[in-house]
Amino acid sequence: MIKLSEISTEAPKGLEKKDIKKKTEKLVARLGELHHLMYAEGKYSMLIILQGMDASGKDGAVRNVFRECTIAGLDLVSYKKPTEEELSHDFLWRVHKWVPQKGMTTIFNRSHYEDILIQRVHNWIDMERVEKRMAAINAFEDLIQFDNNTLLFKFYMHISHEEQGIQLQQRLDDPSKYWKHNEGDWKERERWNQYMEAYEYAINKSTTPWHICPVDNRWYRDYFMAKTIVEKLESLDMKLPQLEK
């Protein structure tokens, strides 16, 4: 049973930023190689889900961690407010159609979890529907793993309330960041505790485990994510197809 308030949002004590950044660089390069191997072999696929509060560094993680990956093998899908057409279907319809085919990697910036997060926090749905949707999510995530060799990574971008305030304020103070400013983010920030409760529910009820990624130090975030993915991919024994003699 995970309690988010008991998990640090910062890099573990004793780590040197400079040292970690060097290691991250190697990991990111290695991820590029492994990703190419996955693409060329066409046996596995990979789905990376990024969920977290506003300003928790999802965009930066995409930019930094995957920068050495083969573009042809990488898709990014950002989930915003559902369209009319999406709302006329079940909540998984808009995500299922973008799951990666064999060989491909897809990053979801936000995901189907929004349908039990923002929708729950605003009481657009009741707990009975939250529970049914959670069961549907578990079945869906099972499906893509057992039936399509999909490696599923779910990262909860764990930011502190204080750090979120700093990041949101920077968007007002720094003209180069103003384009990311959204008044609505400050309104959602007022519901912080409700969001934490909704996230804890999602994390604890998931059958596929989450990675809780501390993001207050952005250099540690990148290291954590790259390391998590590389370690899994290294364990797979992927091989480039070879000409049979």
Added chain:
Amino acid sequence: MIKLSEISTEAPKGLEKKDIKKKTEKLVARLGELHHLMYAEGKYSMLIILQGMDASGKDGAVRNVFRECTIAGLDLVSYKKPTEEELSHDFLWRVHKWVPQKGMTTIFNRSHYEDILIQRVHNWIDMERVEKRMAAINAFEDLIQFDNNTLLFKFYMHISHEEQGIQLQQRLDDPSKYWKHNEGDWKERERWNQYMEAYEYAINKSTTPWHICPVDNRWYRDYFMAKTIVEKLESLDMKLPQLEK
């Protein structure tokens, strides 16, 4: 626990073909009205799954039962051998993208059940995968019902081995039916008992119940399907949107 061999493939004794055909005509007209209401109201959607052996009358049922339905509100998706792209995804990917949006009716001529029928009978997958897929099917069918007001009708087109032989032979004897002839259908017919076993498994493990539709008498097939759907739609109290005064 349903045993297909214990259920008649013929019209119940005592029914008059002429009488039933008259009733079917009324039901089909009523289905047209109710379907229009569903389309106009935009609250429910309807998914009709037709599964059955070759020559069990799926195409004829589509033609006869839905002929009064508003074309704009009706889609037909026929599932054949999966494409390369479909095979590079989980087995539900190609069906989930075509589920009806609110107001719409979609007919699946064959469906995701093929992935635990033909694939099982030919031993392309093992029983462990059949069981996992069955669980995924149940979760998927739950999802579209609870999260999108989808009315789900699953018809097993129950034909006798003898009648199938007659129907397949007609395709060879009648030049107007020759276009439907497919040598492969005769090969599949040799696996009749295995198919029956696979169908019984699918029918008995489904959480959403099936309608076992006797099809040896085509006039009864149409009546059975139209009656089943109309009775459900009549129970819904659908209303045309009205101008609010």
